[in-house]
Amino acid sequence: MAEAIVAYVLINVDVGKEKEVLEEILKRYGRNVTEARVTYGDFDLIVRLEASNMRLLDKIVTGIRSIPGVLRTTTLIAS
Helix, strand or coil, X not given: CXXXXXXXXXXXXXXXXXXXXXXXXXXXXXXXXXXXXXXXXXCCEEEEEEECCHHHHHHXXXXXXXXXXXXXXXXXXXX
16 A cells, blocks of 8 residues: 655635634545644644545645635645
Protein backbone atom coordinates (compact mmCIF):
# COMPACT_ATOMS: atom_id res chain seq x y z
CA MET A 1 0.00 0.00 0.00
CA ALA A 2 1.34 3.43 -0.96
CA GLU A 3 2.10 5.97 1.73
CA ALA A 4 -0.47 8.74 2.13
CA ILE A 5 0.27 12.22 0.84
CA VAL A 6 0.37 14.64 3.77
CA ALA A 7 -0.45 18.29 3.17
CA TYR A 8 -0.98 21.35 5.30
CA VAL A 9 -3.51 23.87 4.03
CA LEU A 10 -3.10 27.39 5.42
CA ILE A 11 -6.33 29.33 5.06
CA ASN A 12 -7.43 32.96 5.26
CA VAL A 13 -11.13 33.57 5.81
CA ASP A 14 -13.54 36.49 6.19
CA VAL A 15 -13.41 38.11 9.63
CA GLY A 16 -15.48 36.11 12.09
CA LYS A 17 -15.93 33.09 9.80
CA GLU A 18 -13.13 30.93 11.27
CA LYS A 19 -15.26 28.44 13.18
CA GLU A 20 -17.95 28.27 10.51
CA VAL A 21 -15.40 27.46 7.78
CA LEU A 22 -13.61 24.95 10.02
CA GLU A 23 -16.87 23.14 10.74
CA GLU A 24 -17.68 22.97 7.02
CA ILE A 25 -14.22 21.56 6.21
CA LEU A 26 -14.67 18.85 8.86
CA LYS A 27 -18.18 18.09 7.60
CA ARG A 28 -17.04 17.69 3.98
CA TYR A 29 -13.57 16.20 4.39
CA GLY A 30 -13.42 14.83 7.94
CA ARG A 31 -12.13 11.42 6.88
CA ASN A 32 -9.06 13.07 5.30
CA VAL A 33 -8.49 15.71 8.00
CA THR A 34 -6.07 14.56 10.70
CA GLU A 35 -5.90 17.92 12.50
CA ALA A 36 -7.54 21.31 12.08
CA ARG A 37 -7.08 24.44 14.15
CA VAL A 38 -8.06 28.09 14.28
CA THR A 39 -4.80 30.06 14.43
CA TYR A 40 -3.60 33.60 15.05
CA GLY A 41 -1.10 35.36 12.81
CA ASP A 42 -0.83 35.43 9.04
CA PHE A 43 -3.37 32.61 8.58
CA ASP A 44 -6.74 31.99 10.23
CA LEU A 45 -6.89 28.20 9.93
CA ILE A 46 -4.45 25.34 9.43
CA VAL A 47 -5.66 21.95 8.26
CA ARG A 48 -3.53 18.79 8.05
CA LEU A 49 -4.79 16.42 5.37
CA GLU A 50 -3.92 12.91 4.28
CA ALA A 51 -4.87 11.77 0.79
CA SER A 52 -4.17 8.55 -1.07
CA ASN A 53 -3.16 10.37 -4.27
CA MET A 54 -2.68 13.81 -5.81
CA ARG A 55 -6.03 13.72 -7.61
CA LEU A 56 -7.85 13.35 -4.28
CA LEU A 57 -5.70 16.04 -2.66
CA ASP A 58 -6.52 18.41 -5.52
CA LYS A 59 -10.24 17.66 -5.15
CA ILE A 60 -10.14 18.40 -1.41
CA VAL A 61 -8.13 21.63 -1.74
CA THR A 62 -10.35 22.84 -4.58
CA GLY A 63 -13.37 22.04 -2.44
CA ILE A 64 -11.97 23.97 0.52
CA ARG A 65 -11.42 26.97 -1.75
CA SER A 66 -15.10 26.87 -2.75
CA ILE A 67 -16.40 27.16 0.82
CA PRO A 68 -18.11 30.52 1.43
CA GLY A 69 -15.89 32.73 3.54
CA VAL A 70 -12.57 31.30 2.30
CA LEU A 71 -10.47 34.09 0.84
CA ARG A 72 -7.13 32.40 0.09
CA THR A 73 -5.28 29.15 0.67
CA THR A 74 -1.66 28.07 0.64
CA THR A 75 -0.97 24.35 0.41
CA LEU A 76 2.26 22.79 1.66
CA ILE A 77 2.92 19.16 0.70
CA ALA A 78 5.14 17.33 3.18
CA SER A 79 8.07 15.26 1.98
